[in-house]
Amino acid sequence: MPIDVLNLADKLARFSERWSPRVVAEVNDYQIKLAKFEGTFVWHAHDDTDEAFLVLAGAMRIEFRDRVAHLAEGDLCVVPKGTEHRPSADAECHVLLIEPRGVVNTGDAGVDRRAANDVWV
């Protein structure tokens, strides 16, 4: 595989769908994904893995059952495995995600909001 340099803003400009993470790179069997959030997602948990959210632009919330985390640009939050959470954003928010290959966006929740997995941009 060639060694590429990619730009996050360039990659973000290539898709507009909300709640549909796109893979931009892999580190061994972990994936670095970009996503655009707007509105409120579904409650879900990832039983087998932690999930990192890094806000690149905008602001978002991650609701937990007992509190709400507020994230602005440059803020990083790791949701521990098995922890129910519901991301939301009042306006378009650009997020970098780090998680193992194979994680689906809705975790243990139903398929209504499930995005195709392992889609690269």
Place this chain on the structure above:
Amino acid sequence: MPIDVLNLADKLARFSERWSPRVVAEVNDYQIKLAKFEGTFVWHAHDDTDEAFLVLAGAMRIEFRDRVAHLAEGDLCVVPKGTEHRPSADAECHVLLIEPRGVVNTGDAGVDRRAANDVWV
């Protein structure tokens, strides 16, 4: 472990050493680190793992044996495992690193520039 929200700029303000990555979070057994680069590092490779570099501020280069990758703010480059590389930066550059827990900064190179591992900030 409590679910924290941390800010990358806040974390970067807490250390000044060059070429001495600090861990800010873990995703399972992977670590998200921050580092400040300035000058030229040593040639090295990580035989067992890929390594991701995301430039948060400034600019840097990653020399390979057959080419040079130039990274500016927002640029991401994954160095494949086993690939000799030498990072450098003309001026202070802030970088986010993603790699498995236990990776030492100098890989297979000598100890001259080796930083303490698993140091959190």
